[in-house]
């Protein structure tokens with residue numbers, strides 16, 4: 001793919017044609033949701049669409065990766081369902097407009113559906129190539145992208161029906177030729193022999209053995225039965241033997257006239273491997289030509305945008321957390337920390353309290369986070385000074401540490417407005433002995449981690465999940481599991497990406513619960529008052545003293561409620 005200079009402001013242009021994944025079937029134009037991405041898109045698109053499509057695909061890939069890591073025991077069908085659900089969530093909104101536009105233009109339902117399908121294929125192709133461009137820059141990025149894309153391809157290809165495989169392969173991989181019915185009959189017994197020698201399952205062998213024997217029977221039951229039988233019958237593809245040297249050397253396929261007869265099931269890994277090779281080659285080629293992809297005039301505009309895609313946080317922007325929950329002061333910081341801080345920050349606060357000191361890395365990590373949650377600079381100075389005492393006198397603190405705090409708030413030196421670290425930075429900065437910064441899911445051993453999560457009153461099952469994720473090096477997923485265990489919330493779609501995210505989510509959940517509790521109490525009081533009023537009416541009518549007492553209580557309750565609501569009407573709380 002070559003990225004060309006755009007002649008239109010705000011538009012990006014790709015070379016070559018879209019349509020590599022459009023397949024013909026009869027007179028109907030079909031759009032496959034699977035592509036080998038051998039043909040880059042070639043059209044003008046706005047920079048907004050360029051970025052939107054890339055971020056949508058990135059969200060699908062990242063959430064799918066997190067789902068697989070957290071649920072290693074799901075079936076392929078469940079993984080595919082999740083993938084479709086994520087595509088629906090992130091990409092559907094971007095392509096729904098095509099169907100709406102077609103419908104508004106008076107197109108029939110089928111035409112509108114086809115327009116939406118075509119738009120989906122277009123979005124899929126563009127988003128793949130934009131991410132290919134963004135992720136080609138380093139070996140690590142290339143590896144991540146390749147793994148995610150191959151996994152997505154493998155899932156979709158694996159769940160295709162026999163007919164869909166046939167359509168896809170005839171369009172994208174014509175080197176795999178479907179063995180015609182008559183030819184398969186002629187080699188059936190030889191294939192069975194090979195299958196037996198490879199100890200394949202009895203069921204698979206008997207499907208091939210019975211191939212062709214039930215034709216007359218199916219025909220006699222009508223066309224529907226014939227179609228069903230066709231779908232169930234074994235499919236084999238003829239491949240030049242040089243393309244499958246491993247299968248040949250392991251004698252797992254029948255060889256005839258230079259062709260290897262490969263079953264549909266055995267073909268899937270070959271097609272995935274071919275997909276992998278194609279994308280990997282494309283990534284390397286792009287990496288080699290990275291500079292040429294952007295003409296001089298694009299260096300300032302498109303290049304930084306593409307480069308930033310790999311660092312972009314896909315979760316909401318938490319920079320507003322300071323104004324939303326700006327009630328933090330030096331006095332209430334310990335309580336806020338105990339309830340809402342992620343382990344990395346809670347750990348620093350407790351080490352600071354225990355040692356009355358933190359080294360530079362810890363002070364930076366915690367200090368910028370405290371600034372991020374809205375602790376004013378003056379309060380930060382009070383907090384740090386009190387935490388360093390009595391080990392450090394006020395005078396010594398002002399000399400050694402106060403400047404740095406003011407600097408973090410942009411009041412000294414270059415007056416830069418520094419922001420809080422994200423998880424990727426913290427995970428990568430572990431320091432040495434005596435340092436406490438970094439991510440505890442990475443730094444702490446298993447027993448220390450279990451103890452730390454226990455202190456947060458994390459649910460036992462989630463503690464084990466977090467420890468296991470941390471053991472496998474998935475620290476942000478471990479943190480998400482801990483968050484779920486501490487706050488008793490359902491599973492998050494992705495891992496925690498920043499301590500500020502953890503904090504903001506924790507504050508939001510607690511605020512919602514508190515407001516629900518207040519509303520629940522108010523509703524209960526209303527109900528009680530109404531019940532008492534009903535009892536009073538009944539008592540007045542029947543002269544029951546107990547009911548009359550309940551009625552008085554009801555009146556009192558109503559009065560209290562009105563007073564609580566600020567009703568100063570004389571006699572309101574009588």
Ligand code: SF4
Nearest residue numbers: 342344423439479499
């Ligand atoms: S994953 Fe992020 S928020 Fe959680 S403890 Fe590690 S650095 Fe802190």
